[in-house]
């Protein structure tokens with residue numbers, strides 16, 4: 154069932170085993186002063202926390218709310234925006250000197266674009282960045298080789314958007330300082346929390362880490378009748394992790410690492426912020442905008458400065474691609490993989506005068522919920538301080554029903570694709586070995602293999618043989634999760650035969666809506682179903698751990714026109 158001409162990667166190799174194997178090679182690598190100062194293991198996990206991390210005071214700055222972008226005017230019957238990517242200093246914490254970051258229109262995160270369903274939007278994305286990258290570029294990564302590829306290259310992708318290929322922000326459509334691109338977004342899809350971010354080949358992790366990301370909200374005018382919390386009571390929240398050097402500059406390793414985790418939570422561009430809320434309902438559009446960190450979130454009541462019993466539950470009303478059929482009460486924790494969104498309602502009434510910690514217990518790197526090892530813990534995210542009384546009566550409700558999400562029938566699929574998530578060890582130019590993650594054993598520039606026909610439906614079986622959960626993202630479509638099923642990894646690696654070791658498990662209730670990013674757990678086959686309608690052409694699909702995406706865990710997705 155698998156092509157025989159393919160090179161055989163070391164599938165199923167665990168991270169532990171790999172690091173042990175790689176141990177001998179580490180000494181042979183040139184370790185820069187910055188790396189050795191912060192105690193980074195070049196082949197493993199990067200973090201600045203081990204020696205050089207700054208311990209900044211928690212919850213001293215208020216949570217910023219990204220400004221909603223005002224259109225520049227109209228262009229060809231569409232709402233028109235001009236957005237500049239620029240470098241600038243931004244104060245990320247009371248006790249940090251301003252940090253040089255990259256942002257759209259001079260803010261990190263960028264301004265929020267708000268639009269309505271079927272409103273055509275055109276954006277002129279202008280590259281006004283300097284010629285030098287704010288972070289060290291590892292030019293040994295395919296697509297980032299210098300001088301063929303300038304250090305500063307950018308392209309903007311609307312994550313979750315149903316757009317024509319010319320406007321999708323293909324990783325190779327990058328442009329350099331002084332250049333621009335004009336993209337059009339039809340917004341012909343359900344109301345949803347999308348986000349835009351950089352996608353340049355080989356340096357996406359660096360461009361996003363530097364700050365290039367923002368919210369893009371499509372509103373369904375009919376949503377008003379649901380009486381969800383709105384206005385000041387509806388707040389987009391992007392959670393990211395960063396590390397800083399002593400001078401307040403962003404820290405990111407010079408040498409490519411298969412994963413990098415920051416030791417500091419940065420929410421809407423502030424380190425460990427707090428938000429004053431009223432005892433009433435709020436709607437939060439949560440986005441995991443981190444390069445590789447998963448979050449498993451719960452509100453905990455703070456007592457004497459320490460978290461104690463659970464705070465209010467989250468009621469999830471929406472997924473990546475829009476509203477769920479009905480709210481899902483999250484009694485325990487909400488798990489968010491990189492790039493996933495959760496639209497949630499929180500009712501702070503009953504918690505008057507209390508402080509609530511948004512607490513994370515996802516282990517890093519993330520394998521599963523019951524793993525015990527955490528190489529870079531980040532338990533605190535932000536704090537909510539509930540006032541004594543609401544400033545006006547709360548007229549919002551938590552509706553019983555939200556939207557219809559028609560199930561894509563399994564029988565409508567004309568093709569089933571088996572796609573393996575795997576890893577191999579490769580030589581690093583200059584000596585030593587490093588980890589490379591792949592989809593079906595292929596690199597980005599290998600011939601296109603995923604070529605769905607326009608107007609057809611397909612089932613993709615994501616077969617994860619690695620000891621690591623991968624958030625798999627498809628451009629162009631919003632798909633649905635069918636199920637996840639454990640299989641015998643050894644057997645699969647030996648013979649290519651899929652032998653299931655348990656029953657298929659349906660998606661979690663809060664995943665049972667439109668999705669564009671799905672968590673593929675280790676040792677499981679994750680089945681998704683997608684309809685490829687409207688647009689034909691070149692797109693991509695990839696793991697949204699940006700280090701994986703940059704180092705070959707990304708493949709072309711070409712929708713071909715029918716006969």
Ligand code: C2O
Pocket residue numbers: 310312350352492626628693695697
């Ligand atoms: Cu959010 Cu291809 O990316």
Ligand code: CU
Pocket residue numbers: 310311312313314626627628629
């Ligand atoms: Cu995308």
Ligand code: CU
Pocket residue numbers: 590622623624696697698701702706
């Ligand atoms: Cu991955």
